[in-house]
Amino acid sequence: DAMVIQNPRYQVTQFGKPVTLSCSQTLNHNVMYWYQQKSSQAPKLLFHYYDKDFNNEADTPDNFQSRRPNTSFCFLDIRSPGLGDAAMYLCATSRDLLAGEETQYFGPGTRLLVL
Amino acid sequence: AQSVTQLDSQVPVFEEAPVELRCNYSSSVSVYLFWYVQYPNQGLQLLLKYLSGSTLVESINGFEAEFNKSQTSFHLRKPSVHISDTAEYFCAVSEAGGFKTIFGAGTRLFVKA
Numbered sequence: 527d528a529m530v531i532q533n534p535r536y537q538v539t540q541f542g543k544p545v546t547l548s549c550s551q552t553l554n555h556n557v558m559y560w561y562q563q564k565s566s567q568a569p570k571l572l573f574h575y576y577d578k579d580f581n582n583e584a585d586t587p588d589n590f591q592s593r594r595p596n597t598s599f600c601f602l603d604i605r606s607p608g609l610g611d612a613a614m615y616l617c618a619t620s621r622d623l624l625a626g627e628e629t630q631y632f633g634p635g636t637r638l639l640v641l
Numbered sequence: 642a643q644s645v646t647q648l649d650s651q652v653p654v655f656e657e658a659p660v661e662l663r664c665n666y667s668s669s670v671s672v673y674l675f676w677y678v679q680y681p682n683q684g685l686q687l688l689l690k691y692l693s694g695s696t697l698v699e700s701i702n703g704f705e706a707e708f709n710k711s712q713t714s715f716h717l718r719k720p721s722v723h724i725s726d727t728a729e730y731f732c733a734v735s736e737a738g739g740f741k742t743i744f745g746a747g748t749r750l751f752v753k754a
Contacts, residue, residue: 530684561744566650568744569685569731616684626673626735627692630742632684 529553532617532633539607540641547602547636549617557623558600559630560592561616569616575600576623604638612640643668645734647745655753656724662717662748664706664732671737674715676706679729679747688730691715702726727752 530551539545549558557576561569573582575594589611591603604611614635620628648663666672673692677685689700696708706717715732732745 566746568645568746571741574740618685623740626737626739626742629675629687629690630677630685632677632679632686634682634684 530617530619530631530633532615532636534636535634536637536639538639538641539604541608542606545604545607545638547604547615547617547638549600549602549633550598551600551617551619551631552598553619553621553631554597555619555621555631556597557620557628558594559616559618559620560600560602561618563614563616563635565613572602607638607640609640612638614638643672643734643736643743645732645743645745647730647732647748649748650746651749651751653751653753654722657721659720660718660722660726660750662730662732662750664715664717664745666713666715666732666734668713668734668736673735673737674706674708675733675735675742676700676704676715676717677731677733677744679731681728685731688717722750722752724752724754726750 559574560572563569572586594600616635617633618630644667646665654660675690676688678688679685689698691708699705704719729747731747735742
C-alpha cells in the first residue's frame with residue numbers, strides 16, 4: 527500500500543541535543559509538510575516543501591529546520607530542543623498545492639520527549 | 642485569518658446512538674472544508690470534504706457533514722455509531738486559492754457498548 531512512514535514512532539532526546547525526525551512516502555507526491563501537535567491542540571504547520579522549494583511558516587522558530595534530499599524523504603531537524611518542543615510531529619503529503627483543494631495524507635507521527 | 646473551532650473536546654456516546662461533532666470556522670474568503678479521522682496509533686486520514694456544489698457531503702462509512710455558509714459551520718453527523726467509530730476527529734479549513742490548511746484541536750469520540 528502506498529503510504530507515509532515516520533520513524534521512529536517515539537524519540538527521546540536531551541535538552542539541547544540535536545535530533546532528527548524522518549519521514550518517507552511511497553505516494554510520489556510533490557508536497558511534503560511537517561506539523562507540530564501539542565497535547566489537546568490543533569496540528570500547527572511548521573513548513574512545507576513543494577518539490578524542492580522550501581516554505582517556512584512565519585512563526586516557525588529558527589531552531590527547526592528541514593531537508594528534502596529527494597521526492598521520497600523529508601527530515602525535520604531540531605537543532606537545540608527545549609522542553610517546550612516536546613510534542614507529536616506529523617508528516618503529511620499532498621499530490622499538489624491545488625488552491626486549497628488537496629487532500630493531505632498523514633504518517634502516524636513521531637512523539638518527541640525532551641528530558 | 643482563518644480559524645477553526647471544534648466545540649467539544651470529547652463526545653461519549655452509546656453504540657447505535659446518533660452523534661454530531663460540531664465545527665465552526667472563520668474566514669473572510671471562500672473556503673474548502675474537511676473532516677479528518679485519526680484511529681488509535683494511525684495517522685490522520687480524510688473522512689470527507691466540501692469543495693463546491695451540494696452542501697451535504699457523505700463518507701463511505703455513513704458519516705455526513707453539511708456546509709452552512711450563513712452559520713459558518715461544518716458539523717459532522719452519523720445517525721447510528723459503531724464501536725469502530727471510536728477515534729479523534731479533526732475539522733479543517735483552507736482558503737480557496739490558498740495552500741494552507743488550518744486544523745481544529747480535534748474531538749475525541751468514544752463509542753460505548
